[in-house]
Amino acid sequence: DQQVKQNSPSLSVQEGRISILNCDYTNSMFDYFLWYKKYPAEGPTFLISISSIKDKNEDGRFTVFLNKSAKHLSLHIVPSQPGDSAVYFCAASELGGQNFVFGPGTRLSVLP
């Protein structure tokens, strides 16, 4: 049973537009959420995170929104750039937990 879901396997966006990647989770004990970016044959690179006590966190072009009641978070990238093309993983962890549970990933393609 997947605890972290990313229902869109892929997403294509025009350069300069907004990319919105979605993530849903089922475990109500999760209280810290992260987004990672991954290129082929490389390890995931940490992008941005959000604690359950917040509903928004912004870092440059990247903003993560958390809707705790809906168990939903999203990553907004604006403006999107061709270098953003990669697989994006949503991950979650529990308070004091020692595991990061990953979603299946969404492949983002930013078209020039």
Place this chain on the structure above:
Amino acid sequence: DTEVTQTPKHLVMGMTNKKSLKCEQHMGHRAMYWYKQKAKKPPELMFVYSYEKLSINESVPSRFSPECPNSSLLNLHLHALQPEDSALYLCASSQARRVGTEAFFGQGTRLTVV
């Protein structure tokens, strides 16, 4: 320095071989992890070390044997692997047992078992 270094980057081994994967970090992190990632799948947790002690073993077969010699190093010893064990093996580290901590990943070792 937010770097986690894994060696080797690529490894091809036979089913009777013994090999080791190595991971090193100098961020002062006291939690270190081994994840396994198959193609088109998310990383899956194998082991967690916290303060150099094994704290999580996700029912990994005994042909994978982790070792944490000190707070900066993490090894994964491999013996009698099967072809289906071919995958990208990722090491990660984080601050131990703190709310709001992210894991930093190495580049991974691409393992092929022949």
